[in-house]
Amino acid sequence: xTGPHPLAAxxxxxxxxxxxxxxxxxxxxxxxxxxxxxxAHHRIVREGQPIxxxxxxxxxxxxxxxxxxxxxxxxxxxLLPADAVDLQHLYLKCADHDVExxxxxxxxxxxxxxxxxxxxxxxxxxxxxxxxxxxxxAILREWLLNVSRRPARQRMAxxxxxxxxxxxxxxxGVEGGFDIPCTQQQLGDALGLTSVHVxxxxxxxxxxxxxxxxxxxxxxxxxxxLARVAEFNAVYLHMLQPRSTDEKR
Amino acid sequence: xTGPHPLAAxxxxxxxxxxxxxxxxxxxxxxxxxxxxxxAHHRIVREGQPIxxxxxxxxxxxxxxxxxxxxxxxxxxxLLPADAVDLQHLYLKCADHDVExxxxxxxxxxxxxxxxxxxxxxxxxxxxxxxxxxxxxAILREWLLNVSRRPARQRMAxxxxxxxxxxxxxxxGVEGGFDIPCTQQQLGDALGLTSVHVxxxxxxxxxxxxxxxxxxxxxxxxxxxLARVAEFNAVYLHMLQPRSTDEKR
DNA sequence: CGTAGTGTTGAGTCAAGTCAATGGTTGTGG
DNA sequence: CCACAACCATTGACTTGACTCAACACTACG
Numbered sequence: 001x002t003g004p005h006p007l008a009a010x011x012x013x014x015x016x017x018x019x020x021x022x023x024x025x026x027x028x029x030x031x032x033x034x035x036x037x038x039x040a041h042h043r044i045v046r047e048g049q050p051i052x053x054x055x056x057x058x059x060x061x062x063x064x065x066x067x068x069x070x071x072x073x074x075x076x077x078x079l080l081p082a083d084a085v086d087l088q089h090l091y092l093k094c095a096d097h098d099v100e101x102x103x104x105x106x107x108x109x110x111x112x113x114x115x116x117x118x119x120x121x122x123x124x125x126x127x128x129x130x131x132x133x134x135x136x137x138a139i140l141r142e143w144l145l146n147v148s149r150r151p152a153r154q155r156m157a158x159x160x161x162x163x164x165x166x167x168x169x170x171x172x173g174v175e176g177g178f179d180i181p182c183t184q185q186q187l188g189d190a191l192g193l194t195s196v197h198v199x200x201x202x203x204x205x206x207x208x209x210x211x212x213x214x215x216x217x218x219x220x221x222x223x224x225x226l227a228r229v230a231e232f233n234a235v236y237l238h239m240l241q242p243r244s245t246d247e248k249r
Numbered sequence: 250x251t252g253p254h255p256l257a258a259x260x261x262x263x264x265x266x267x268x269x270x271x272x273x274x275x276x277x278x279x280x281x282x283x284x285x286x287x288x289a290h291h292r293i294v295r296e297g298q299p300i301x302x303x304x305x306x307x308x309x310x311x312x313x314x315x316x317x318x319x320x321x322x323x324x325x326x327x328l329l330p331a332d333a334v335d336l337q338h339l340y341l342k343c344a345d346h347d348v349e350x351x352x353x354x355x356x357x358x359x360x361x362x363x364x365x366x367x368x369x370x371x372x373x374x375x376x377x378x379x380x381x382x383x384x385x386x387a388i389l390r391e392w393l394l395n396v397s398r399r400p401a402r403q404r405m406a407x408x409x410x411x412x413x414x415x416x417x418x419x420x421x422g423v424e425g426g427f428d429i430p431c432t433q434q435q436l437g438d439a440l441g442l443t444s445v446h447v448x449x450x451x452x453x454x455x456x457x458x459x460x461x462x463x464x465x466x467x468x469x470x471x472x473x474x475l476a477r478v479a480e481f482n483a484v485y486l487h488m489l490q491p492r493s494t495d496e497k498r
Numbered sequence: 499c500g501t502a503g504t505g506t507t508g509a510g511t512c513a514a515g516t517c518a519a520t521g522g523t524t525g526t527g528g
Numbered sequence: 529c530c531a532c533a534a535c536c537a538t539t540g541a542c543t544t545g546a547c548t549c550a551a552c553a554c555t556a557c558g
Binding site: 096 | 267321
């Protein structure tokens with residue numbers, strides 16, 4: 001059974017950041033890689049531990065989070081398929097946050113030394129890694145703004161807009177929405193709210209016809225209306241090239 | 250008047266991230282550079298604009314911030330001397346946030362094309378840039394946790410701990426404190442609080458003997474006590490090598 | 499078919515925000 | 529050097545958005 005290469009989707013993404021030569025691509029595809037399935041809640045990265053491998057998400061979703069000493073949690077990022085989990089720590093001694101699977105999924109595991117080596121030999125690849133990190137950092141900045149200066153309703157709407165857009169770009173979107181199964185507790189951790197308040201906020205958006213819910217699927221009947229509530233401006237996503245032909249702003 | 254090279258401090262920092270060869274260092278020092286003084290509030294980077302230069306802070310402080318559409322502001326980072334302002338956008342089309350001088354200071358201006366070129370030719374420099382960015386991103390993650398899951402008092406204490414430590418490492422610390430002249434409004438923007446609440450929170454810390462204030466200088470009489478209140482854990486700063494011999498944790 | 503996690507809702511509380519007034523500081527120009 | 533203007537810090541009184549606590553329903557799963 002020889003399906004597509006486990007790194008194919010990731011490579012395509014890197015190639016969309018900077019044009020990679022044939023040999024650059026070959027170098028990526030030749031990296032020693034282990035593929036493995038992981039259940040939900042599997043811890044991929046553990047705070048405080050040295051890191052030797054970098055996972056690339058082949059399928060499923062993952063979340064980055066940090067905890068305060070009294071146990072409160074803040075989700076600081078959502079990883080979608082074709083995202084690399086650990087490029088953020090490529091040159092750091094140990095992890096400063098945790099990453100875990102949100103859903104079951106498959107990982108392609110790479111060795112940090114191999115990645116550093118290939119980046120050192122091939123400037124275009126080093127650049128692609130940098131862009132990968134810079135794009136994620138840009139999202140992090142927006143999240144900080146979101147949590148620190150927007151009220152709950154807008155904060156929620158903003159997160160939903162972002163995820164709908166990111167899923168849509170990957171072709172993961174349910175029509176006019178997305179399907180990232182996360183609990184209201186998890187949404188709260190991503191938004192700096194309690195699960196109770198998430199519940200009420202979601203209900204408010206639903207009552208106003210801005211979102212529809214069905215199990216864990218969130219549907220967005222009118223994206224531009226939700227975007228207006230969220231004051232959503234996609235500049236921070238730095239979408240380098242429209243992946244599909246649709247015109248969703 | 251030939252003082253030290255304008256990039257000397259920055260180079261020393263990059264060299265502390267990865268060992269740079271003599272020719273790497275020479276390549277940095279040979280970059281075309283313009284030096285200029287800037288007043289407080291000078292806008293270095295403007296959201297939405299394409300970026301062609303990267304400034305390195307020679308002296309003074311700067312802040313990164315984003316605004317919501319209704320004008321609320323969130324400060325998403327503080328830049329100290331020897332920090333590069335714009336490595337974050339090195340490969341992105343346009344800025345997604347603003348940077349401005351917090352105090353008067355001097356900038357060394359570099360061309361983005363030159364930086365990209367030197368990074369492409371010299372892997373060690375590309376790596377140093379990556380580390381530079383990764384360290385700043387790690388701080389951003391901690392700020393998100395700070396704002397989203399810590400109460401005002403702890404949030405404030407945490408920020409003060411971080412700045413005291415970072416200033417100390419640079420040798421900028423006033424004995425047991427630091428001197429970053431920022432208004433309470435600005436502190437609020439960095440913490441997701443209003444200036445009124447900042448005032449009360451600072452007073453609370455002062456009343457408990459955890460900080461002392463005098464004009465704009467914040468003094469920390471007992472750093473470890475404040476760190477306990479803040480639940481401060483410096484792991485996220487990834488301090489690669491103790492710059493001085495002191496043992497402040 | 500019980501158990502544990504999650505969603506939903508109500509009632510009451512509290513941390514932080516808002517509004518507003520008063521002084522203090524700084525800088526600038528006459 | 530003074531006077532004004534603009535900005536900033538401080539404080540009190542009041543409001544509110546979000547949290548806490550608690551009860552109950554629903555779902556998934558071994």
